[in-house]
Amino acid sequence: KDYSWEDHGYSLVNRLYPDVGQLLDEKFHIAYNLTYNTMAMHKDVDTSMLRRAIWNYIHCMFGIRYDDYDYGEINQLLDRSFKVYIKTVVCTPEKTTKRMYDSFWRQFEHSEKVQLACVLRDS
Numbered sequence: 073k074d075y076s077w078e079d080h081g082y083s084l085v086n087r088l089y090p091d092v093g094q095l096l097d098e099k100f101h102i103a104y105n106l107t108y109n110t111m112a113m114h115k116d117v118d119t120s121m122l123r124r125a126i127w128n129y130i131h132c133m134f135g136i137r138y139d140d141y142d143y144g145e146i147n148q149l150l151d152r153s154f155k156v157y158i159k160t161v162v163c164t165p166e167k168t169t170k171r172m173y174d175s176f177w178r179q180f181e182h183s184e185k186v187q188l189a190c191v192l193r194d195s
Contacts, residue, residue, distance in 0.1 A: 125149040161192040
């Protein structure tokens, strides 16, 4: 069976650092479920597929892969400039530039892009 935060990580962290597991669990749930249900000019959009692709792309960078996820979705939903931005924010945030920020999701609201950056930093 695959490793999962719910089945393995939570109890391990709580055993080593009491109460930290609950704090991390709350952060993970907030980050994973955070959405305005908008995409640029479109309202009431189910963004779960995009959020799942971002989440799994980040996990992939750290060697975590899931047997039941179609990784082709990542390439369908995340273009190259967006992947560069995600990797930079997650791995080396000090190297993030305005040019990177401006190069992806050009039609999206700044609030959507900033929300994404916050989620990426909590990942």
